[in-house]
Amino acid sequence: MNLNDPYLWLEEVEGPKALEFAKAENKRTLEHFKGTATYHEVEQGVRKILLAEDRIPGVSLKKGELYNFWQDGKHVRGLWRKTSLSSYKTAEPKWDVILDIDVLAKKENENWVWKGASTLGPKHDRALVYLSRGGKDATVVREFDMNTRQFVKGGFSLPEAKTNMSWKDENTVFVGTDFGPGSLTDSGYPRIVKMWKRGTPLSEATTVQEASVTDMSAYSYIMDENDKRHVFHSIRKGFYSSANWYEDKSGHKVRLPMPEDSEFWGVFADKLFFELKSDLGSFKSGSIVFMPLSEISKGEAAQKSLRALFVPTEKRFIQGLNPTKNHILLHVTDDILSRIEKVTFTSADSWTTEPVKLGDNGMAYVTSTEDESDTYLAQYVDFLTPTSTYIGNASDKENHLELLKKSPVRFNSEGLKTQRFEAVSKDGTKIPYFVVSKSDLKMDGKNPTLLYGYGGFQAPMQPSYLNYIGKVWVEKGGVYVLSNLRGGGEYGPAWHQSVLKENRYKVYQDNIAIAEDLIRRGFTSPQHLGISGRSNGGLLTGATFTTRPDLFNAVIVGVPLLDMLRYHKLLAGASWMDEYGNPEDPKMREAILKYSPYQRLQKEAKYPEVLIMTSTKDDRVHPGHARKMVARMKELGHPVYYYENMEGGHAGSANIEQAILWNTLEYTYLWEKLK
Structure with a gap:
């Protein structure tokens, strides 16, 4: 195992030599895949669905109105807009455009990517708008007048940084940003939070809290509760630990007396x-x-x-809590599938809990509530059923839900089926997974099969409508597999915690166990089996193929971590040491080296022709991980394709056209390797 690193120069994000490397690889990759008939067929399917004019706009509640961010062929960067509930119910809602990002980008000659906005309740007449250059996590923040539809001249405004800013009142904000040397944590997030008054320079803002450089971040915020405004302060100690304070009306802070x-x-x-x-x-x-x-x-x-x-059970856990004015709506998972439950307090310390019936064998969850009313929005979806959006009122004793919109069908689901299986990992743990395929699938080991996974950060992998995947993959005979690896949130904190740090290797054993189970059951064989994952999922696929290259003929490694000896030194990497451990610790270094893909590459191994993809503008997971892996594989004589989007951030794509290209490359590659 070679621990010398001759490719540190590829960690220079905008370094001329590094960009030249990326552009040369992009040229080779695009020339290859765009020159195939499969590419054009896949691209047509992806494009038709992602740009479909009959897409159902996802909405959120604010003052009884419905807000949406929309992208299409004419508005590639997108529109922030709103409509009334009555208009949304019609076939063609009338949208009131609040901010046109395409117009703004052209006017200011900037590659703006929308990163959201926070409005000031209860009037919601002012907003803090977050804009990113090229999709980075770092944003420019500007105050916006919701009535005049203009940025506020002389209002709150901050240059590009990994900023957190929140309203305290209409003339005051809490702000954590890059205040200069020493103001960021080792993870690159704000260490200091200040209270900034309107009309004063940022230099005169008052410090309200400070974290240490080894903490992850610090932030302060308001929580509205009917007519009350609660002030909280938080120091995120690590990814899974924090210290929190409540600030009373006199300005006195009280530590919340709970474990970190x-x-x-x-x-x-x-x-x-x-x-x-x-x-x-x-x-x-x-x-x-x-x-x-x-x-x-x-x-x-x-x-x-x-x-x-x-209180959780063996397979029943909670994913979210959504308060309305008078009730709480729980997002509960029951053996991975999702349910809604309503909590009503009948006195200060007694309550009732009842189910809100929605859907049958998939995902039902609340998508939006507001403090001012009991109105809420909910959705239901599964692999083969397009998303349906409903509206309800938590004060309704019958828990009736009215269907607002149902997304159009994007692929032919007749003759398709969803199944669930369990594989047994090396230590005996049963690992669930979903399979979506043709009902009459021949179990002869010859079916092109894609195994997708994540396995980290307590993020559950759950059913969602397959959309373009259904069209360009499953409808055409491909098998789609969604894994529920340890490390995710499918079965609560313990499912996640069992594979942290020195036990990380077990996630990759889980993935291998599912691959072997798919082969054993006759779904596929190594010649026809591929794996895919992004971010931590990119580490998953990288570690899996370098451990068992004989199991796969296609591997997609997206926006990945791969050099696990240096991840903590790159961008936000230090914030993930609670997940992966500290490579500076000799024992952890030894454990990490057992799976770190970059260090595990061997000249004599026979790897599949891997597709590695990332973004230059990814300021969360450093593009150097992907670049160095490609360079090392080429040095050792292994086949590899590489695509680096010069924009896009950690999402990979900055706009809808880039998303079309990214997804088309993935499925063109999969068909080339697995059919």
């Missing part, structure tokens, strides 16, 4: 809600517990007032 690994979920009816990530007394890990706001001044003794709102 508990996740603060919010305030409702003067109660503070937390998710436990480890057992606390008689309360199980994965429980949602609450305490009265009035108790927090008692310190740790306040834990005696805790009550459990939700």
